[in-house]
Amino acid sequence: MIEVEPLSGGITADTRKLTVWNTHGFSRHLVLRSYATPASLRYAEDWLSRESNALTMLSGSGVPTPELVGVDPGAEHCEYPxxxxxxxPGSVVLTDEGVDERVRLLARQLVQIHAVNAGTSPREFQASTTADTVVVPARADTKIWAAAQDLLRGPVPTYEGRFxxxxxxxxxxxxxxxxxxxxRDHRSNRLGGYLAGSNGPRRGALFDQSRSAAWPPMGFAGVSPVGWWTFGEAA
Structure with missing residues (x-):
């Protein structure tokens, strides 16, 4: 190993770029992700197992994905999982310049991801929250949120499992x-309806907006499969 460079962006893991020499005398860049904080150690084994399975499954799928080199979910060989x-190559870009083109790229890539034949590898979908544990924003429209919570108490709509x-x-x-x-960061993957998978970009686009009375649950669409997936994934 000839160089170690900390990478920014993660909030739950320590991520480092490693430059190593291989047996043929050429350098190679790898990324090491480790969970070292008490809060992350609780979930590290599950997260790493899911991410390693996803990287293996996505290999050759057409979705640009790192190649899995090794994983130690239980910290049997490493100091931390x-x-x-x-x-x-590349970096996270959050500037306004070029945002229209990046949105188009994100949309095309989302179609690629949902087209992956995942079989039964990922776990089945679970909502990000429940009707009784969701945190309603201050000054929110309580009628809209109450309707959304009632929707979430119902059954998961029938869906064709997508990655x-x-x-x-x-x-x-x-x-x-x-x-x-x-x-990047495939630790949260699941099988579920494709409508749920479209909520991530919407959350990102609205991340910096105030959750005020004018902000209903991310385009909540009433009592329908669209409404269930929208609220069940976004809240």
């Missing part, structure tokens, strides 16, 4: 100099 993968990234949003996509994009 860790995953090692190849490095993808869902579950956190596909601008902060989790790398763009290179040619404006090619690659999603």
């Amino acid at each position: 860790s995953l090692l993968m190849t490095h993808l 869902l990234h579950r956190d596909f949003q601008p902060g989790n996509v790398l763009f290179d100099v040619s404006q090619n994009s690659a999603p």
Whole structure:
């Protein structure tokens, strides 16, 4: 190993870019993701197992994905639970310049992700919250939120299982100099309805907006499958 570079962007894991020499005398870039905080250690084994399965499944799918090099979910060989993968070029871009083109790229890539034949590998969909645990924003329209909570108490709509990234949003996509994009952080993947997978970009687009009375539950669409997926994933 000839260089270690901390990578920014993650809030639950320590991520480092490693430059190593291989046996043929050429350098190679890898990424090491480790969970070291008490809060993340509680979920590290599950997160790393899910991410390693997703990287294996997405290999050769057409979705730009790092190659899994190794994983140690139980910290049997590493100081902390860790995953090692190849490095993808690019960086997170959150500026206004070029946003229209990036949105089109995100939309096309979301179609690619949902087209992946996931079989039964990911876990079945679970809503991000429940009707009784969702936190209603201050000054929110209580009637709208009450209707959404009633909807969430009902059964999950029938759906054709699609591979869902579950956190596909601008902060989790790398763009290179040619404006090619690659999603990262696959630990939250599930099987679910494709409408749920479209909520990540919408959350990212609204991330900096105030959750005020003018902000209903992310385009809540009433008593319908669209409404269930919208609220069940976004709240």
